[in-house]
Amino acid sequence: MSSSPTLPALPWLEPGDVFPPVEQAWGPADPAPGLLAAGGVLDVPTLVAAYSQGIFPWYSAGQPILWWSTDPRMVLHCHAVRLHRSLRKTIHKLLLQGRLEVRFDSAFDRVIQACAHIPREGQNGTWIVPAMVQAYIQLHRAGRAHSVETWIDGELVGGLYCVNLGAMVFGESMFCRQSDASKIALMALVSFCRAQDIPLIDCQQDTPHLSSLGGQLMPREVFSRHLQQATPQPAPVWRFEPVYWKHLLSEDGERA
Structure with missing residues (x-):
């Protein structure tokens, strides 16, 4: 036997x-x-x-x-991210119309609750259980967790929350109530990280969605070495300025 x-x-x-x-x-x-x-x-x-x-x-x-x-770890190399052409046009149009606003930390509790409860294709329930929600709310109040919010026509329609230690950002979860709203939040975070000289956003696990946005796999050993260098550095001031969009929206090398 x-x-x-x-x-x-x-x-x-x-x-x-x-x-x-x-x-x-x-x-x-x-x-x-x-x-x-x-x-x-x-x-x-x-x-x-x-x-x-x-x-x-x-x-x-x-x-x-x-x-x-x-191991390996999925990461976004901020300076290597290129917008898809359709998303670039969407952001340009919304900005020109004055309909899009990106906010940081104005509605953290609403963002994490939305991430916990928004239905996801192929998933039953959520890993963001109530104890996790409360833990990250406390982490936010301690200045270590942040929300990136997509507001269109004055309504919160998408966003994400993340953890920040020094010059390292760890993406956690996104939600979307309007087409492309979570992608806009992620690209806003990429723009902010570029402006603050933060080279990597940790995405934790390999998914087709993240790969389509430019995510790449990094060996855990390399990722750990990067953490040792990045986390002791000063943390940025979490405030989004519209000028941060400039390079991401104007650069060449966009994705089809």
Whole structure:
């Protein structure tokens, strides 16, 4: 009789415990590649410690907190991002008509709640459980999490929230109630990061949607080295200026 394969050990964290080295995360042959640990808490110090090491929480209702460090890592190289031609035209038109406004942090709670509850194709439920919502609201109040909001005709129609440590931005989730609204928010974030000399936006996991926007895979070892250099740097002032659109909307090399 054959025995079931033995799962690799998964560290259990008590509040205040340090994270294991990211190299100990489950590998590609394991049931959940990138899974590093379980347990712990979602308070501000723990989340800051996690993100500074390239670790993020991701779990569903009924599960303990699960901590991940994926390899490779999906990232956006901000200066390599090129707008699709149709999105460029949409943004130009909305700006010329005076209908589009990008705001930072004016409605963080609404953005994260929308990300948690907006229906997503092929998904039942959400990983942004109530405890995660409250944790990131506290992280926002501590100045470490931010919302990028697409307002059209005075209505909040899309956006995203992210984590910022020094010169590193970690994208979390987006929502959209109007065509292209979440993409506009992401491109606004890219424009802001360019203006602030922030080279990378972490997107955590490989998805076709992110690939279509210019996301690329980066080995975890390279990503970790970048974090060590970027996170100790001064954090930017989170304010969006319309001039930030200039280079992204005028440059050559657009995507079809």
